[in-house]
Amino acid sequence: MSDGPGSEAFFDRLARRYERTFAPDARATEVDLRSLVTQLAAGATVLDVGCGTGRAWPVLLAAELRVIAMDASAEMLREAERRSSAERVVRLRADLYRPWPVADRSIDAIFALHAVLAHPPGDPRTAWAHVGREIRRVAHEGAILAIDFPAPSWAKRHLEPLGADRYLYRDEQGAEIVALVPEPADGLAALGLSLSLAPCATGVRASGRLPTAPSSRT
Ligand SMILES: C[S@@+](CC[C@H](N)C(=O)[O-])C[C@H]1O[C@@H](n2cnc3c(N)ncnc32)[C@H](O)[C@@H]1O
Numbered sequence: 001m002s003d004g005p006g007s008e009a010f011f012d013r014l015a016r017r018y019e020r021t022f023a024p025d026a027r028a029t030e031v032d033l034r035s036l037v038t039q040l041a042a043g044a045t046v047l048d049v050g051c052g053t054g055r056a057w058p059v060l061l062a063a064e065l066r067v068i069a070m071d072a073s074a075e076m077l078r079e080a081e082r083r084s085s086a087e088r089v090v091r092l093r094a095d096l097y098r099p100w101p102v103a104d105r106s107i108d109a110i111f112a113l114h115a116v117l118a119h120p121p122g123d124p125r126t127a128w129a130h131v132g133r134e135i136r137r138v139a140h141e142g143a144i145l146a147i148d149f150p151a152p153s154w155a156k157r158h159l160e161p162l163g164a165d166r167y168l169y170r171d172e173q174g175a176e177i178v179a180l181v182p183e184p185a186d187g188l189a190a191l192g193l194s195l196s197l198a199p200c201a202t203g204v205r206a207s208g209r210l211p212t213a214p215s216s217r218t
Contacts, residue, residue: 006119008072008095011052015075019053024114024150026055028201033059036111036146036207040065044108047138049096050116054080054089061085065109068102070094097127102138109144110135114202115154117147136210143210150203 014022023029033056040046042064048056051069053076060067067089071077077093080086094101097120120127135145149155197206 008074011071011073012075015053015073015079018076018079019055023053023055024202029055029113030059032148032200032202032205034063036109036144037063037065039144040109045106046109046111047102047107048089049110049112051080051091052076052114052116054083054086056111056113057083057085057089061088066090068092068107070096070100070102072096096134097121097130100134100138102134104137105140107138107143108140109146110139111146111148113146113148115149118149118154139210141210144207145210146205146207148200148203148205152197152199152204155197155204155206 011018019026037046037060040063043066045066045068046060048054048060048067048069051057051071052073054069057067057069057080069080069089070092071080072093072095074093077091080089080091092101096116117128117131139145196208197204199205
């Protein structure tokens with residue numbers, strides 16, 4: 001990661017004030033996560049990619065899930081250590097655009113919450129293709145993938161580089177938004193995954209399950 005916005009140094013500087021200034025409302029996050037984790041059985045393993053200060057952990061652990069958390073920022077991980085739940089979480093300092101230090105076929109759900117994927121280095125297609133390959137390597141078939149963005153415009157901006165079919169998405173106020181959901185192109189699309197985009201209390205979430213049969217689009 002470089003030094004600019006979205007870089008490791010950027011998040012290191014932000015870490016101490018992240019929850020006060022940038023993080024979505026804690027209550028809304030909790031409600032959102034509860035609805036997500038009901039799809040998982042106790043004992044399932046969640047990979048919290050770009051875990052930041054570990055905001056998701058209390059809800060995940062309360063649902064008796066095992067949590068592996070990954071972040072490139074040492075300061076974000078240091079803030080996360082303050083949580084009483086931290087010692088029950090496997091914490092990894094790693095860049096998601098490099099090989100993930102996570103075993104093959106070991107993960108039941110991958111969460112990238114609150115615009116974690118919003119800062120791909122270099123060509124977004126190349127960066128996201130790497131993320132797609134790593135997801136496919138570490139996840140079990142049928143694993144859940146959830147990617148949150150603060151607003152539909154962010155989803156559009158950050159899913160667009162994947163090259164995608166256009167889906168019309170109508171927000172709660174009835175406004176039409178063209179959401180770009182990965183289908184036939186590179187990156188996450190190589191997962192054979194059909195993501196659907198829907199509002200959530202903290203913004204908008206693209207989510208779906210990995211196919212249960214091997215994808216033919218590798
Ligand atoms: C906006 S915060 C979101 C944190 C957390 N998921 C949440 O919901 O509060 C983005 C996080 O992604 C991490 N991140 C950004 N780019 C990353 C990368 N290339 N590799 C690993 N972590 C990264 C940042 O360090 C930061 O902690």
